[in-house]
Amino acid sequence: MNVVFTPEKINQYIDRIRQQKILVVGDLMLDQFIWGRVDRISPEAPVPVVQVTRESAYPGGAANVARNLSDFGIATVVSGKIGKDEQGRQLLRLFKESQISTRGILIAAGFSTIQKTRIIARQQQVVRVDKETIRPLEPHDIEKILKDIEKITPDVDAIIIEDYGKGFITQDLVDGILGLAKTHHKIVAADPNPQNPLSWAGATLVKPNRHEAFLAARRPFSEDNEALIELGQELLRNWGIRYLLITLGEEGMILFQHGEEPYHSPTKAREVYDVSGAGDTAVAFFTAAIAAGLPGPEATEIANHAAGVVVGKLGTATLNPKELAESLQNHE
Numbered sequence: 001m002n003v004v005f006t007p008e009k010i011n012q013y014i015d016r017i018r019q020q021k022i023l024v025v026g027d028l029m030l031d032q033f034i035w036g037r038v039d040r041i042s043p044e045a046p047v048p049v050v051q052v053t054r055e056s057a058y059p060g061g062a063a064n065v066a067r068n069l070s071d072f073g074i075a076t077v078v079s080g081k082i083g084k085d086e087q088g089r090q091l092l093r094l095f096k097e098s099q100i101s102t103r104g105i106l107i108a109a110g111f112s113t114i115q116k117t118r119i120i121a122r123q124q125q126v127v128r129v130d131k132e133t134i135r136p137l138e139p140h141d142i143e144k145i146l147k148d149i150e151k152i153t154p155d156v157d158a159i160i161i162e163d164y165g166k167g168f169i170t171q172d173l174v175d176g177i178l179g180l181a182k183t184h185h186k187i188v189a190a191d192p193n194p195q196n197p198l199s200w201a202g203a204t205l206v207k208p209n210r211h212e213a214f215l216a217a218r219r220p221f222s223e224d225n226e227a228l229i230e231l232g233q234e235l236l237r238n239w240g241i242r243y244l245l246i247t248l249g250e251e252g253m254i255l256f257q258h259g260e261e262p263y264h265s266p267t268k269a270r271e272v273y274d275v276s277g278a279g280d281t282a283v284a285f286f287t288a289a290i291a292a293g294l295p296g297p298e299a300t301e302i303a304n305h306a307a308g309v310v311v312g313k314l315g316t317a318t319l320n321p322k323e324l325a326e327s328l329q330n331h332e
Contacts, residue, residue: 003301070100072318080105188204235256247278
């Protein structure tokens with residue numbers, strides 16, 4: 001199948017996507033970047049000395065999915081857990097700057113907001129420092145979060161569950177969200193984590209990468225395409241979902257639907273500077289496109305083009321409608 005985007009269709013699709021309202025639920029993080037230059041090696045140890053030139057911070061983890069949507073002009077609500085600390089306050093400020101609603105956020109005393117600090121010099125990451133405590137949600141926290149999501153669900157078109165394996169996403173929380181989505185006839189997308197095996201039965205779509213897909217099926221990893229096709233069809237049946245989108249890194253992504261041949265979309269990236277966050281962009285735009293009523297192959301192409309734009313930027317990046325339109329036009 002060959003998907004063709006005319007300029008008229010591109011504008012129409014982008015307008016429809018920007019009209020959606022989406023709730024993102026998951027592990028919220030603060031992505032900090034320390035930028036600098038390296039001129040010498042430390043006399044104390046064989047490591048580079050980074051002379052800091054600037055610092056920046058962005059919403060990370062599930063919050064990056066929300067930022068991808070909001071920066072594109074999509075009304076976005078976020079649900080997750082942060083601490084009563086400076087990192088949490090900074091994350092709230094960043095949400096406000098990006099016009100992301102924080103109606104679903106749980107602010108907990110005694111919890112440290114997850115922070116990932118990347119030190120970058122000469123356009124390369126020198127080291128990453130993580131500050132995190134992995135702790136599953138308490139039953140009373142799940143109850144509070146589900147009450148908030150129950151109020152939000154009627155106002156959105158889709159829900160994205162983004163699991164980074166930091167403890168926020170549990171089976172009880174997932175089951176509660178799926179139940180609410182079923183009641184209100186909402187789309188639910190899941191970006192799973194192999195370290196936190198959950199049942200996604202009842203979701204609309206699931207987006208693992210190749211490695212996560214083989215782990216979910218409890219099969220040994222393989223680069224063989226026939227094994228991938230067999231695996232995708234198995235997961236589609238076992239989870240009982242409408243769409244399975246497997247991202248393949250430099251090979252693009254592949255979509256599985258019931259009664260349809262697998263649809264492969266080769267990578268759209270022209271240059272790759274940083275692959276961090278590409279999966280966030282893919283699930284964000286595939287979900288928004290499906291919510292806007294686009295067919296699966298068209299949604300796959302849009303997700304792939306969006307991811308292709310962000311990997312051409314350094315750091316946790318997003319894109320705007322003009323960049324997506326230009327990417328779609330330039331690959332005709």
